Structure formats: structure tokens, C-alpha cells
Amino acid sequence: MAYEDRARLAALWDAEVELFRAMRPESERAWRDALEHMPDGVPMLWMAKWPGPWPVFVERAAGAHFRCVDGLDHVDLCLGDTGAMVGHAPAASVAAISAQLARGATHMLPTRDAALAAGLLAERFGLPSWQFTLSATDANRHVLRYARQATGRHKVLVIDRCYHGTVDEAYAELDASGRVVSRRGNIGAPVPLDETTVVVPFNDVPALDAALASREVAAVLIEPAMTNIGIVLPDAGWHDAVRAACDRTGTLLVIDETHTLCAGPGGMTARDGLRPDVVVVGKTIGGGIPAGAWGMRPELVERVRASLDWDGEGLEDIDVGGVGGTLAGNAVSMAGIRATLSEVLTPEVYPGMIARAQEWTAGVQAAIDEFHAPWQVTRLGARAEYSFRATPPRDGAEAAAADDFALQQYLHLHALNRGILMTPFHNMALMSPATSSQDVEQHTVAFREAVASLYA
CATH class of the missing domain: 3.90.1150.10 (Aspartate Aminotransferase, domain 1)
Known part of the structure; x- marks a missing residue:
């Protein structure tokens, strides 16, 4: 109180x-x-x-x-x-979205706007390969699946009191004794959270090092600064320590910039020279319509592709692998992202x-x-x-x-x-x-x- x-x-x-x-x-x-x-x-x-x-x-x-x-x-x-x-109803975004709606909203096929949007994001965040969803929650879910696929590991590390949308693995926190437990109010959690998730406090380097030492963690999923619990800024050197710990243990580093895009055109990743394996963005980039995206280093793209049997059942089953959705990457979202990044939320x-x-x-x-x-x-x-x-x-x-x-x-x-x-x-x-x-x-x-x- x-x-x-x-x-x-x-x-x-x-x-x-x-x-x-x-x-x-x-x-x-x-x-x-x-x-x-x-x-x-x-x-x-x-x-x-x-x-x-x-x-x-x-x-x-x-x-x-x-x-x-x-x-x-x-x-x-x-x-x-x-x-x-970006403000409500920005003119450039509205014009692009309206024009695309008149030409067709979704086709399960790419449009030129998709490549343009991916290029704009690559330029801002320094990661060359992008995929699109309807929300940052979707993007985070898909990234964690790819991380498990690429590493063969099953656990995810998140920060105590973090926020990554409605991702099941991120609804974990530490109790008074330091145990991983389900966050208060978590509705219908599918499994006990300590089965899927490791939790450490923000800015606690020793706890992070200890948690990754077992090499059971596929990915570290972090906000570069905490936001939904109130703004909590990183200590000097904390991001370098996280990157070093991930490098030592072969763990993928995922930075969720959905809320921290307020820091600059490329979020804190670009502003502070961070080096994630994956960046997730959402909400803002669509100009008000559902949109999300994640960018990857080329090495991760190749690791994922190499882990799938593209000549056999891997390609045959790609639409039921738990990644994607029928409306993901739809033409209207792509038009909104392209227009918003190029004409509204500019540097x-x-x-x-x-x-x-x-x-x-x-x-x-x-x-x-x-x-x-x-x-x-x-x-x-x-x-x-x-x-x-x-x-x-x-x-x-x-x-x-x-x-x-x-x-x-x-x-x-x-x-x-x-x-x-x-x-x-x-x-x-x-x-x-x-x-x-x-x-x-x-x-x-x-x-x-x-x-x-x-x-x-």
C-alpha cells in the first residue's frame, strides 16, 4: 500500500x-x-x-x-x-490500408508490400530475414517453437514480471522462495510453468549465468527494458552480460521490442547496439491494424531449415507445424506496415x-x-x-x-x-x-x- x-x-x-x-x-x-x-x-x-x-x-x-x-x-x-x-488514423497508413482493402484483403499469397516491409525492418534492426504475424504474441510463440526446433532444447528463460503478450511460457514468475510458479491470475495454464520455463530477475547477471549453465534453455526471451510492470531500465553492462551468457551456452537471444520501439526507429536494439539472434515487434508497425513480425540472423534461418526435411514430410507438413496462421502476412497488414514505417513512424x-x-x-x-x-x-x-x-x-x-x-x-x-x-x-x-x-x-x-x- x-x-x-x-x-x-x-x-x-x-x-x-x-x-x-x-x-x-x-x-x-x-x-x-x-x-x-x-x-x-x-x-x-x-x-x-x-x-x-x-x-x-x-x-x-x-x-x-x-x-x-x-x-x-x-x-x-x-x-x-x-x-x-503512430497516432490514430494516420493519413498515409489509412490510405494504404484502404487501397489494399479495395484490391483484396487476404490471399495466402505474398504481395510486393511484404518484401518492402521486410526490407524496412531489416534496415532498422540489422537482422536480414523477417516473417510476419498478426501480433507480437504470435511472433513470440512462433520464435520459441523455432528455437526449440533449432536447439533441441525444451525450456525457455524469461524475466520475472515480464510481459510478452499471452505467451504461455512467459506467464511465470518467482515466488518468495525463488521457485518458478504461475503468475497470479493466469487463466487455464496448460502445464505447471516450471516444466517449460526458467525465471530470473531483471538485471541479475549471476542468476542468469546459473540458469543457463545447465544448457537446457533453448532461448532467452527478454524486453530490453521492462515496461508492463512499470519502466525498469537495464543496468550498465547487463545486455552485454546476457549476450555473453547466451554465446557461452549456445542459447538463442530473443529481444521483444514491441513496447520499447518508443526508444527509436530501431528500438533499443539499434539505439544501444544490441546483438540479438531474433527481434520481435508488433502493434505499432501496422498503423493500428493487427500486425506483428520477427527478424532473424541468417545462421538461425539456416539452422531451422536444416532441421526440417524439406524434401519429404517437412515441407508436406509445414502448414500444420504450429507456426503461422491463415491470416498471417495478409495483404492489408503488409500494406499497413509498409506505409507506417516508410511514411508515418519515420526517424x-x-x-x-x-x-x-x-x-x-x-x-x-x-x-x-x-x-x-x-x-x-x-x-x-x-x-x-x-x-x-x-x-x-x-x-x-x-x-x-x-x-x-x-x-x-x-x-x-x-x-x-x-x-x-x-x-x-x-x-x-x-x-x-x-x-x-x-x-x-x-x-x-x-x-x-x-x-x-x-x-x-
Whole structure:
């Protein structure tokens, strides 16, 4: 519990709920209509996690703003939790996607856009060979299968409190005694997680070395900086140590850049000169439509191909091998990726996005300092996040221990009532190419008001 005055927090929450109710009657009507055929009135149950008595229903979105069915304008700092990092409805992406839809959406055959998209990703990340999926979750699943196929090993190593979509092997964490266990709330886990997964803390080199020493691990799957538990940055030298440990033990290194693409055009891989065997990206690259991809070193491509019998049953069974899907690499996704990378999320837009994140961070820090809140704020490129602890966390366990769900919900609802959307899972703000200094200032003013209500 990060905030001690629970009575004060409860009273503030009740006041914001009443304000929410008064402001959003049309969303309430839409929600009550939706309850008839959707549990909790939402298309995915996690959407019920938004603060407030019912979700806000969106009417339209453009750039860094959206309008709800009650006609209220919002600054969107969630941006689909990176799915809309390029902004909503970017013109170039919309034009390319619309044009391809008119020519046919999916054919189970390649289009020229696929090769162009692969070339753009190869240029950014330095890995020459790419495959495409509908999400980063799909890409991570497929990569882990390829890693097992190529190495003959069965286990996967992930970081405690990591996030890699809904990959089964990544829903593992360490308990208080250091055992690998299923993450709290993991729905219908297929097998005990210690059968498939090894878990080590972020930034813990000795634990990583010890875990790989048995040579049972096919792949190390990491985010270059932790994100979904709050931003946790790598220690100096940690990435070099991970690469060295993988080289010593013949383990494949997979870096998931889905959220850390905020760091630059080639994510932290390009910015920091990292050397993975595989890079995974998703969400952002499609301009808002389902898209994911993974890139590989040539040596891994050859190892996988050599492990399959391409003259016999290997080729015959390639469509039922557990990798791919009928809509993977579809023409519309390829058009969206090609247009988004070449015309929207270009290297030229990153300085502005990062500058807005710096302004947002400075505004949050100013309120923390003014009211002596025991919180901290961390920035990674165009993304920033505050947490309820005095110093930046070094691993996922420290970040998780700082959580205060009731406090977080109050701050998010307070922001929402003032026309600002934060992500429902943590205190993250993301800047798009369309986000303005005025948008950031709107958050700065509202955040100071919220912190003052708690500590003044």
C-alpha cells in the first residue's frame, strides 16, 4: 500500500465517480445495451479494468485525441498501449490500408508490400530475414517453437514480471522462495510453468549465468527494458552480460521490442547496439491494424531449415507445424506496415515524440517535488511512467511491490474526468507524432491537481 490515508482516498474516489456519472450518460446507455450480449459489456474482459462504473465508448479518434459518444474530447496518452503509437488514423497508413482493402484483403499469397516491409525492418534492426504475424504474441510463440526446433532444447528463460503478450511460457514468475510458479491470475495454464520455463530477475547477471549453465534453455526471451510492470531500465553492462551468457551456452537471444520501439526507429536494439539472434515487434508497425513480425540472423534461418526435411514430410507438413496462421502476412497488414514505417513512424518524428515525453516527465516530477510525494518517474524514449516508490525499480519484483491499485485507479479516473486517457494497467504515458506540448500541459495541470488533492 503506497498511500496511507485510505479514508481520504476513498472520499476522493467517490467524488470522481459521481463526476464521471454526470459527464457520461451516453456511455452508460451504450454500456447497458452491450451487457445483453457481452460479459461486463466489453469485447474483452480486461477492458472492464478501466476506472469508473462503466467504460468510455469511443466515437472517433484522430492523431493524439479521441471523442467519446458523449461528445467529450480526450488527450490519448494510452494510444492503445502502443497499438496506436503512430497516432490514430494516420493519413498515409489509412490510405494504404484502404487501397489494399479495395484490391483484396487476404490471399495466402505474398504481395510486393511484404518484401518492402521486410526490407524496412531489416534496415532498422540489422537482422536480414523477417516473417510476419498478426501480433507480437504470435511472433513470440512462433520464435520459441523455432528455437526449440533449432536447439533441441525444451525450456525457455524469461524475466520475472515480464510481459510478452499471452505467451504461455512467459506467464511465470518467482515466488518468495525463488521457485518458478504461475503468475497470479493466469487463466487455464496448460502445464505447471516450471516444466517449460526458467525465471530470473531483471538485471541479475549471476542468476542468469546459473540458469543457463545447465544448457537446457533453448532461448532467452527478454524486453530490453521492462515496461508492463512499470519502466525498469537495464543496468550498465547487463545486455552485454546476457549476450555473453547466451554465446557461452549456445542459447538463442530473443529481444521483444514491441513496447520499447518508443526508444527509436530501431528500438533499443539499434539505439544501444544490441546483438540479438531474433527481434520481435508488433502493434505499432501496422498503423493500428493487427500486425506483428520477427527478424532473424541468417545462421538461425539456416539452422531451422536444416532441421526440417524439406524434401519429404517437412515441407508436406509445414502448414500444420504450429507456426503461422491463415491470416498471417495478409495483404492489408503488409500494406499497413509498409506505409507506417516508410511514411508515418519515420526517424524524423522521434525527436519531437521524445521531446514531448521529456516535457511530460518534467511536469510529473515538478508535482512530485512540490508536494513531496514518495514517488518517482522514469522515461524511455517517447514513453514515461511514474510509480509509487521513491527510487527507480531495478527489477520486476521491486516495481510490483510499489503498486497501489486503488491509488492508481483514482489518479486515472481523475485524469479521465479532465479529458486525459492513461493506460488502465499502469501509470504510463506515450507520445505519438501528433502529440503536442499543449496536450502534455493539459496532463501536467491535471496531475498537479490530483497530487495536491492527496498531499496538500
